[in-house]
Structures are given as C-alpha cells and as structure tokens.
Amino acid sequence: MSPVNLILIYLCSFLVSLITAKLVIVWYKKNHWLDDPKVKKHVKNTHQEPVPRGGGLVIFIAVLLSSLLFIPFSQRLAGILFGASLLTLIGWLDDIYDLHPLLRFGVNILAALSVIISGVGIAFVSNPFGEGVIHLNQPQLHYFFLGKERSIWILADLLALFFIVWNMNIVDWAKGVAGQLPGFVAISATFIALLSLRFIQDPGQIDVTLLALAVSGAFSGLLFFNWYPQKMMPGYGAGSLAGYFLAVLAILSGAKVATTLMVLAIPTADAVFTITRRILAGKAPYWGDRGHLHHKLMDVLGWSQPKVAVFYWLASFSLGFLSLFLNSWQKALVLTLIFASVFGFLIWAKLAKMKPKGHGFQNT
Numbered sequence: 001m002s003p004v005n006l007i008l009i010y011l012c013s014f015l016v017s018l019i020t021a022k023l024v025i026v027w028y029k030k031n032h033w034l035d036d037p038k039v040k041k042h043v044k045n046t047h048q049e050p051v052p053r054g055g056g057l058v059i060f061i062a063v064l065l066s067s068l069l070f071i072p073f074s075q076r077l078a079g080i081l082f083g084a085s086l087l088t089l090i091g092w093l094d095d096i097y098d099l100h101p102l103l104r105f106g107v108n109i110l111a112a113l114s115v116i117i118s119g120v121g122i123a124f125v126s127n128p129f130g131e132g133v134i135h136l137n138q139p140q141l142h143y144f145f146l147g148k149e150r151s152i153w154i155l156a157d158l159l160a161l162f163f164i165v166w167n168m169n170i171v172d173w174a175k176g177v178a179g180q181l182p183g184f185v186a187i188s189a190t191f192i193a194l195l196s197l198r199f200i201q202d203p204g205q206i207d208v209t210l211l212a213l214a215v216s217g218a219f220s221g222l223l224f225f226n227w228y229p230q231k232m233m234p235g236y237g238a239g240s241l242a243g244y245f246l247a248v249l250a251i252l253s254g255a256k257v258a259t260t261l262m263v264l265a266i267p268t269a270d271a272v273f274t275i276t277r278r279i280l281a282g283k284a285p286y287w288g289d290r291g292h293l294h295h296k297l298m299d300v301l302g303w304s305q306p307k308v309a310v311f312y313w314l315a316s317f318s319l320g321f322l323s324l325f326l327n328s329w330q331k332a333l334v335l336t337l338i339f340a341s342v343f344g345f346l347i348w349a350k351l352a353k354m355k356p357k358g359h360g361f362q363n364t
Helices: 003-030 055-070 077-095 100-117 154-172 182-198 205-227 233-252 257-262 266-281 294-298 305-323 330-351
Strands: 125-126 133-135 140-144 148-153 354-357 360-363
Touching: 003 055, 003 205, 055 077, 055 205, 055 233, 077 205, 100 233, 125 354, 140 305, 148 154, 148 205, 148 233, 148 354, 154 233, 154 266, 182 205, 182 233, 182 294, 205 233, 205 354, 257 266, 257 294, 257 305, 266 294, 266 305, 266 330, 294 305, 305 330
Parallel strands: none
Antiparallel strands: 125 133, 140 148, 354 360
16 A cells, blocks of 8 residues: 555545535534524533534545545445435534434434445454454344345344444544544544554455545544634534444454554543443433533533543543554453543542532532
8 A cells, every 4th residue: 555545545534624614614604503502501511602513514525535536436435435424414404403312323323234234244353261353253144135145144233233333422422622522533543544554465454544544634624623712513423423433444444342442442431431320310321411521520620621632632542552552451451440540530520529518418
C-alpha cells in the first residue's frame, strides 16, 4: 500500500468534513434548526447558546466521498455505507424533531443488520485461556437466495449485532462537552488503522486501513467546529456513526474486540455504570441525565469543557498505544483497572454531591 494513498484519503476526508460542516451550519441556521438550551431545557446540557447539531451529515458525506474515491467498491463497503446512511437520516430527523430513543434504537439495529448481511461478522475471538482463537462459525443456518446457497453464522452474527449496537449507543453518550467526541474518535480510528497495518499482507486489511483513516479525517474536521466554544454539535447522527464505524472497523481488522474496548474503555465504563445506576433507581436506561463521567468532572472537580475533552483524548491515546503491545490477559487487567477507577470516582462524586441534613442525606 502506498503511503501517499493513506495520506490522501485522510486529507480528502478532513477537507470535505471542514467544507461540509461550514455549509451545514449555514443551512441549519437558515432553517432555525438549533439546539437552544433556553428552549429545550435539560439538566444534561452543557452549552449556553443556541447551536446547530448536524454533525452526522458532516461525517457521512466526508466518509462517503473519500471511500468512493479511494476504496474499491464491494458488497461489504456497500453494506457499511448503507447502514451509515440510515444513521445519518435518523440523526438529521433527530436534529429537527428530537425523536424517541426507542425509534433511534430500532434504526441502530437495522444499520447493524445491513453490515452483517453484507458479510461482516465476528468469526472468532482470541482464546483468553491459551493460544489460538475460539471460532464462532457454528451453528449455521443455510438457505437459498437468488439461486445460490447462503448461510448465517448464528453466534458470529449475533455477537456482531450486539457489539455494533452497543458501541453506537455508548459512544454517542460520550459527546456531552465541546470537542469531546470528535477528538477521541479520531484517535481511536487512527489506532485501528495502525493495528490493521500489522496484517497488511491480507489484501482485505488495505480497505480497513483506508476506511479507518477516512473516519479519522472526518472527525478531525468536525473537531474544528465542535471545539470550545463550539459552532456545531455532533448530534445523534455523529454520535451513533462514531460507535458504528469504530465497531465495524474493529471487526474488519480481525475481530479486535479487546482493542476497541481498550480505546473506548472510559466511555464503556461510564455507560455500564450509568445503565446500572438508572435501572437501580427505577429509571429507563435510555433517558439522559447529568450523571455521566463528563458531567461529574465538571460539576464536582470543576473542570472546564476543554479540560474534560482533552482528558478523553489522552485516555484514548494512552490506552490505544498500550493495546498495540499488550496480550489478551494484559488488556483484560487494564480494562478491569479502568472500570474500577471510573466506578470508584463516580460513586465518590455521587457522595460528594450529597450534603448532610439532619440525621440523613439529601441529594443536591
């Protein structure tokens, strides 16, 4: 693979993202499609002024154009881009109408299925108990379609479905402050590109590297407009596309699920804690609140939005760098430590926000 192509696809995606972002901002403002915290009041808001969302359109157009220019078209690429188009559409509608989370979740499943139908699945995972891998190609369901026998790898496809949908949602939750999401997603995609270069003898990995760099370039471009003080918000479109592309790239780069869990360790730990906390409180896990890690870093520690964003970037960079050298057991140990640290901080932050009143405590 020519290094020139690697640089060109990144630059192409980056420049298209910059241009598209500017156009989308003008379009959204002209139609008054703004997220105004004074109108749409919610405790989770961290912005003070009306800001257009629209990040999903920016990311999709940048990835679409750069992919069509630099990556050979295939059934697999078609499935990935079709799924991305569904997420972009629902993201655009959500920018305008604030759709119900369950409707968005249904589209998440459709997008993931479009990838799986195109032939993307988690065929194996590393064996945590020894050498080699654990194959997931059994059981299989065989059927005829268009005069050809085809098969569904039930375990491989179910795991891929869960992995893609899970990441779409947990990564989307990590966009609460300006600059947070585009920065750590660009870094994560770059590390997946570096990982895929290890297997460059496999022709299929060339496409993975190029797609990863296209994703990295698109989010790098969005960062210019999302950095504090932000001129554009990622919106649900860019948030779901971020998790979608990272999950798909992880699968395509050789079922590197553990590596993706490493670079997304902070958002994943935050999501697990948040879901558990909401369920224990008798609340639906999909309704937003101000209990995420980025909220607590601001409310309890007094961090600024740029500081929170850079913290997420550094965490993804450090963990991504480690993932290039650690084995499965070492990755599991690091993930355990990250989860324990995030859980411990969030519990402490909850207690720190409670003030004594009489003989008990009261939430503030």
